[in-house]
Ligand SMILES: Nc1ncnc2c1ncn2[C@@H]1O[C@H](COP(=O)(O)OP(=O)(O)O)[C@@H](O)[C@H]1O
């Protein structure tokens with residue numbers, strides 16, 4: 235069986251800048267693939283190329299077994315897209331939107347109406363009535379957008395930063411929806427700036443930077459490559475910071491201003507109990523102790539040897 | 552959870568129906584979308600209908616009495632205002648298309664297996680319907696202020712046809728300009744330019760009242776050709792008839808101009824739409 239997504243050496247240029255610069259990607263059917271990268275890395279460009287909205291300048295791009303350039307309509311019949319920004323008619327109600335999209339997917343008027351009702355119920359939007367989408371909250375809008383991308387139960391679903399800007403509840407809702415889809419056999423390509431999100435949802439992760447993949451593998455593989463989880467200790471008395479750092483397992487980094495020592499850990503539970511004990515024995519007064527996932531910045535620093543560059547600031551949209 | 556039947560793992564039917572059938576279905580869906588927008592913004596629709604009426608009343612009563620026009624000014628002005636209303640449709644189309652193209656929903660349309668041009672067809676049908684309604688209102692108001700048609704009803708229908716033809720040309724110019732300009736700021740610039748072009752016509756006064764060079768430009772303005780031809784078909788006072796080729800062949804130009812404009816701008820607009828964001 236062919237893979238759901240195959241990208242080889244895709245390049246896309248905007249002016250002087252290569253938004254995609256030799257991107258390679260293979261996603262097996264029925265899996266969730268996370269595309270992790272900071273703002274400006276090329277995630278949205280990649281998704282738009284895959285979803286037939288944008289044409290790559292170079293490279294091979296196949297989705298669901300079809301070439302996106304030569305057979306875009308075959309691709310379009312098999313994909314769903316949740317773009318970074320809502321792709322909805324803001325003047326219309328949720329029901330009107332879904333009904334319209336259903337008709338445009340050629341379900342026929344009756345089926346489109348039934349499907350719209352089903353999806354509204356499923357995403358908790360059944361009681362929105364005639365309210366126009368522009369009056370929806372961010373979470374409602376996102377759910378409706380997701381519903382719209384699921385009208386035909388696509389083979390391949392693209393989710394471009396699906397939870398950016400959502401509150402924790404909205405985030406959990408989207409995650410749940412993605413999980414249930416995958417149980418149904420859909421292939422998902424998900425972009426995110428949060429390692430946590432990729433970790434939660436994706437079978438495999440590609441870390442991308444400047445339009446190309448700089449690391450890929452399962453979440454565990456990546457974490458071991460990048461130092462995995464970390465333990466943070468904030469001391470009350472700055473004079474004790476060095477002592478605390480020595481007590482941590484592994485090589486600690488210090489943030490003197492925040493009185494923070496941070497070190498990689500192999501096992502969360504063991505590290506936590508061990509460190510608490512060691513600090514207490516040494517008489518270190520800790521204000522805060524926490525085990526956490528590495529941030530994207532840390533992964534980046536590790537993989538590229540440089541902090542994320544300034545472009546992410548410019549690319550804040 | 553809903554209790555409705557679950558749609559079979561839905562896939563857009565590949566074989567059911569010809570491309571032509573789906574093109575018609577998609578176009579109708581997009582037209583319904585525009586109609587749904589109207590239903591949600593009745594005030595905006597009303598303002599669109601009232602605006603040309605206001606212009607008509609203003610010119611007739613406030614500015615009024617075009618020089619060099621014998622007889623009733625309404626007889627001269629009303630058909631001119633019909634043509635002007637159609638010409639100003641360019642602006643409405645351009646604004647609507649620009650707004651649409653800057654909306655996220657276009658991305659969804661483009662990622663679906665729908666007929667590419669259906670968005671444009673929906674726009675066209677809606678705009679033509681709006682303009683037809685506007686024309687009916689203007690005819691009603693024209694009758695109320697003393698304008699009459701004197702020819703046959705066939706000729707009157709012909710006049711309405713020519714007016715809608717002009718509107719159709721403006722439609723495609725509007726769509727094309729929206730796609731070239733793209734941004735709301737540039738739309739403003741075009742909007743401002745529409746006014747002098749609209750007024751540099753024989754809608755309000757005869758070109759003989761203008762400096763010769765201006766008069767010639769006015770006579771060649773497609774809008775003037777339509778206005779003159781429509782006055783002729785309605786049997787209205789044409790004012791002083793010019794002797795230039797353009798003035799004498801207004802009827803021909805009223806057909807040729809729009810057809811040429813559509814012939815040029817429709818393919819350009821459709822091509823451009825197909826190539827959007829490629
Ligand atoms: N339409 C565009 N015009 C010019 N540059 C663009 C455009 N879209 C994206 N870019 C540039 O391409 C790069 C990748 O952008 P994008 O794919 O949006 O990144 P991401 O989604 O990872 O934040 C960025 O440097 C961005 O500035």
Ligand SMILES: [Mg+2]
Nearest residue numbers: 277278279318
């Ligand atoms: Mg993006």
